[in-house]
Amino acid sequence: MIRDITLGQYYAAESVVHRVDPRVKIIATLLFIAELFIVDDFKGFILCGGAMALAVAASKVPLGFIMRGLKPILFILMFTFVLNIFMIDGHILVKLWFIKITKEGLLTAAFMAIRLILLIIGSSLLTFTTKPIILTDGIEKLLAPLKAFKVPTHEIAMMMSIALRFIPTLIEETDKIMKAQQARGADFESGNIMQRAKALIPILVPLFISAFQIAQDLAMAMEARCYRGGTGRTRMHAMKLMRRDYFVAIGLVLLLGLVILERIYL
Amino acid sequence: MSIQVRNLTHIYGKGQPDSQLALENINFDIYDEEIVGIIGHTGSGKSTLLQHLNGLLKPEEGTIVVGNDEITAPNFPMRNIRKKVGLVFQYPEYQLFEETVALDIAFGPKNLGMPEDEIWDRIKEVLEMVDLDYDEVADKSPFELSGGQKRRVAIAGVLAMKPQVLILDEPTAGLDPKAHKSILEMIQRVHEKEKNIIIFVSHNMEDIANLSDKVMVMDCGKLVMVGTPKEIFAQRDRLNQIGLNVPPAADLIYKLKDAGIPMADGVVSMEEAEEELYNYLRKK
Numbered sequence: 364m365i366r367d368i369t370l371g372q373y374y375a376a377e378s379v380v381h382r383v384d385p386r387v388k389i390i391a392t393l394l395f396i397a398e399l400f401i402v403d404d405f406k407g408f409i410l411c412g413g414a415m416a417l418a419v420a421a422s423k424v425p426l427g428f429i430m431r432g433l434k435p436i437l438f439i440l441m442f443t444f445v446l447n448i449f450m451i452d453g454h455i456l457v458k459l460w461f462i463k464i465t466k467e468g469l470l471t472a473a474f475m476a477i478r479l480i481l482l483i484i485g486s487s488l489l490t491f492t493t494k495p496i497i498l499t500d501g502i503e504k505l506l507a508p509l510k511a512f513k514v515p516t517h518e519i520a521m522m523m524s525i526a527l528r529f530i531p532t533l534i535e536e537t538d539k540i541m542k543a544q545q546a547r548g549a550d551f552e553s554g555n556i557m558q559r560a561k562a563l564i565p566i567l568v569p570l571f572i573s574a575f576q577i578a579q580d581l582a583m584a585m586e587a588r589c590y591r592g593g594t595g596r597t598r599m600h601a602m603k604l605m606r607r608d609y610f611v612a613i614g615l616v617l618l619l620g621l622v623i624l625e626r627i628y629l
Numbered sequence: 630m631s632i633q634v635r636n637l638t639h640i641y642g643k644g645q646p647d648s649q650l651a652l653e654n655i656n657f658d659i660y661d662e663e664i665v666g667i668i669g670h671t672g673s674g675k676s677t678l679l680q681h682l683n684g685l686l687k688p689e690e691g692t693i694v695v696g697n698d699e700i701t702a703p704n705f706p707m708r709n710i711r712k713k714v715g716l717v718f719q720y721p722e723y724q725l726f727e728e729t730v731a732l733d734i735a736f737g738p739k740n741l742g743m744p745e746d747e748i749w750d751r752i753k754e755v756l757e758m759v760d761l762d763y764d765e766v767a768d769k770s771p772f773e774l775s776g777g778q779k780r781r782v783a784i785a786g787v788l789a790m791k792p793q794v795l796i797l798d799e800p801t802a803g804l805d806p807k808a809h810k811s812i813l814e815m816i817q818r819v820h821e822k823e824k825n826i827i828i829f830v831s832h833n834m835e836d837i838a839n840l841s842d843k844v845m846v847m848d849c850g851k852l853v854m855v856g857t858p859k860e861i862f863a864q865r866d867r868l869n870q871i872g873l874n875v876p877p878a879a880d881l882i883y884k885l886k887d888a889g890i891p892m893a894d895g896v897v898s899m900e901e902a903e904e905e906l907y908n909y910l911r912k913k
Binding site: 425565568 | 647711717736
């Protein structure tokens with residue numbers, strides 16, 4: 364069901380990973396993604412995978428929960444896997460008429476799949492362990508230097524946090540409307556593409572109407588509390604780097620070094 | 630037509646860290662042409678229960694039999710149950726989407742495969758039932774109507790499917806007193822005309838007392854009391870314990886009794902309270 368969407372959802376737990384400063388976590392995630400692309404063989408993935416496993420274990424997010432986040436990309440994963448198997452030339456292992464499976468193809472397919480999986484787990488770990496609001500606070504801080512170029516960083520961050528904040532609300536709203544229309548005999552699961560697309564109208568129209576209504580109410584509530592943009596706003600919880608943040612940063616830079624060394628020398 | 634619910638249990642988010650027992654071992658029977666009122670504070674499982682009766686939620690355990698059909702049986706065709714049991718959600722006006730009122734009401738019957746000419750007759754019939762003028766509203770956009778009118782159109786949309794069981798989740802929530810009253814009158818009118826089972830949730834004890842033949846009280850996912858309004862509202866202390874109250878008229882009589890004035894038991898409605906006070910003053 365629609366409630367099963369976990370990508371970008373926070374998993375409440377008390378762990379070191381949850382407490383790490385959002386700025387550090389964002390940079391660490393970007394760094395980790397970069398590392399995944401520096402790696403060019405399976406040995407490198409042992410390093411990245413090891414670091415990932417350590418982070419996942421420390422985060423106290425159950426493995427099943429993380430795996431569920433992989434479900435939506437399962438199709439892409441299979442698609443690239445199959446594509447890679449058949450498209451790459453090399454030593455032929457199996458040959459059936461015009462289809463041939465090569466050793467290189469198999470290896471590349473496995474390599475790409477691992478990279479994709481680590482990529483998704485790495486980036487979803489960020490959102491699993493960081494509340495959306497804190498995440499956007501982190502982004503706002505990280506983008507602060509751009510203010511010099513007249514980029515409205517606060518407004519961008521506010522828009523993002525509102526958008527994130529309302530994802531669960533809109534999912535709930537969708538669920539409610541779907542149920543109401545199902546109670547009126549609507550069928551979303553059968554029929555061809557055209558029929559299915561048409562079946563979405565009874566969901567989309569009410570959803571848009573309520574989204575606009577929510578947006579209007581929110582704007583009014585913000586104005587009533589004297590919101591007037593970012594200039595001069597201070598924070599109740601100022602972000603401050605702690606010892607653990609430095610450890611995480613050092614760890615990731617260390618991993619970067621190792622990955623580069625591994626690529627050059629092994 | 631009757632409904633039997635046995636050992637109904639439902640868990641939300643099973644296997645997740647925040648899973649919770651929403652319904653626990655619910656048992657009850659509803660008989661032909663009964664009006665059933667359900668009370669219980671927010672989060673007591675009322676809406677969850679209603680969604681089971683319509684097949685929108687599947688129970689973890691237990692069975693629900695509507696008429697002769699066990700709707701909890703695996704692979705039971707949902708279309709058949711939707712035909713029998715009509716569910717009107719809270720704030721149903723948010724489900725309106727069509728260009729005109731008539732088309733919106735036709736959505737349900739069309740989904741059920743009702744023939745076209747029958748649908749148009751039915752639209753006229755249900756608009757009359759919900760006290761709206763066909764010529765005035767049928768070709769209007771539902772978004773041009775007032776809040777109370779929108780709600781009536783949404784209810785008409787479910788009525789158009791000719792359900793033998795009509796379920797309404799807080800049908801009067803958020804309405805002004807006039808619209809509130811007209812929705813209650815509408816429920817009674819529909820019941821008289823369609824002779825169906827009506828199940829409704831309300832936080833207004835007076836409405837519950839006035840309309841229902843049977844009252845069910847929910848607390849923390851359990852069905853804690855079932856009985857006639859008289860039986861239920863005779864247990865003020867127990868209701869207070871779970872954060873509920875008796876209707877205002879009964880409350881007045883209870884307060885007089887607490888103050889040492891002799892009053893009869895089992896007073897629920899305004900008329901009964903009036904009678905009781907009249908008798909007391911005359912004796913004095």
